[in-house]
Amino acid sequence: MELKARVLIVGGGAIGGLFAWRLSLSRDVVVSLVCRSNYAQVKSSGFLITSAQFGSGIYRPKGVYQTVEQAVATEGGAYDYVIVALKALPNIYDSSERIAAAVGPNTMIVLFQNGIGIEEPFVTRFPHNPLVSSVSFVSVKQETPGELRHGGFSLLAAGLHNPRTTLNGADYERLQFLFNAFESQGVSCIIEADIQPYRWQKHILNGSTNPVSVICGGSSCQDMVKNAHCKWLLEQSMAEIFVLGKTVTGKSFPGVDGIVDPQSATDYIRSIPVPVYTSMLVDSQCKRPMERDVILKNPIALAEKHGVDVPHMRALYALTTMIEEGYASK
Template sequence: MELKPRVLVVGGGAIGGLFAWRLSLSRNVVVSLVCRSNYNQIKTNGYLINSTQFGKAIYHPYNTYQSVEEAVANEGTYDYVIVALKALPNIYDSSLRVSPAVGDNTMVVLFQNGIGIEQPFVDRFPRTALVSSVSFVSVKQEECGVLRHGGFSLLASGLHSGCPESRNRDIAKMHYLFDAFESQGVSSIIENDIQPYRWQKHILNGSTNPVSVICGGSTSCQEMVKNEHCRKLLENIMAEIFTLGKIVTGKPFPGVDGITDPKTATDYIASIPVPVFTSMLVDSQCKRPMERDVILKNPIALAEAHGVDVPHMRALYAMITMIEEGYSK
């Protein structure tokens, strides 16, 4: 009997849990999951999922592990490793955390937010097929093991690096994985260059995330754009992201969700029917590390390299850094 490709999803939060669930419904792969803070809940009870797009479900992963090392001890290295960890390079190296599961024939797939997330993996695994994937989805872990998902899910992905002589084989392997997602209702786009999509998502991530933390309280994205002054601030930050992203990639943004400029971005936020709270705000309220480097620091470094002035990003990074450093005081 032909063995199905084995997938390890590392990170059992909202993104990891949702996409592991959809992928597990395919008959073409076997999916295991590494959880940390919610391990006991998922191992015992699975995920309770309430999805506008897919309906309600209880998802019990094929195997649930507390660590990558435990997964490898039980199953060996994997055909695919999906990295759904928060991108916190100032705290830990995601590439190091997943390295035990990466073998000679493993494809590493990044489901992480932010800019510049790929480089640590390129440095550690220079000949490994690396896929950068951008998720356009609204999903939140409302409480431990309970996911609420909206009415839409899209993955835009591309082969970022790998061994030149195996490129055609790697592209076919990438298509195999995302065809499995597509078969379970997750829209999939494959691009030769995924970076314009990554910058497209960053229009919202790079603006609403840090501003929501600075606004404080229980401020939703919709409340921020209702405020005349805050909306203007968001649009100024978005203008910097548009300018920088186009210079860095040398390409226009793809216009997902009809977002083609700062005004259409804030109009889109205002049109979302349910309150949206950013992941950075939730992390701040729980006094957890925020994805400040991949959201702000890395784009600022690119701005310096390309001679682009980004005063709003610089101000946000200074304030977010002070807020996070204040956790321990």
């Protein structure tokens, strides 16, 4: 009997659900999923997925659990790979603590989280485990619990991130094995020695459109770039991210989607044919915590460390924090 790699994906939202679906179709892995708010729907009916790239279908995960502890108790022992697709909310919970029960000495931890500075809690808690920082370039939304709508493109860029551990060739081979499984099911994958320029590349859009959409009170990304005043604010914020990211990494960004400056970024947003609403906007409308720490607070801290002026990012952080504190107190 052929042994398959055991993968636990923690976080069954839009990103976790989509990539669990693709990975589960590979013959080389067996995938289980930890869901939270959509657990009941996914457990009973699976995911209903509409994808411009992959077609439509129903995905019923082999194992669906409410907690990591439940998954470990049911399936037994640590996993070969733990993919973290939780929202990065360090001011609310520690994502590294939430996966601890599933991590053994040989577990590779793979982060599918947005933002800057997300790796440190995992390095601190699991200093001897190979840690992969992955950036997903994909448009996918969970419209209702268990119902996913995906666009026509999916790209994963990843690299090993273990500043206190000596990495070896076996770690790269294990990462390559996982990404080969993704690629066998149509997901484009890139492995980089230094993933941080890709993380900052994605942050050009994440760090600008997310907070501005919340402050605008519900506008789509396309509507924001159509408004001259809002477009100016977006481009000013993006310019700060370009300067800060290049200063922190010492490298230029890879130019994914042709985004090489603020103008090309807003041109890219304008070219998207269907309205795009940011995750922070959806969270604010649902009165949930927003990822403002990893989207804004952590980059601002790096700006202070490196002597980079980011007045627009500071203003966005102040305003989104005030908005969240306003509805959280009610």
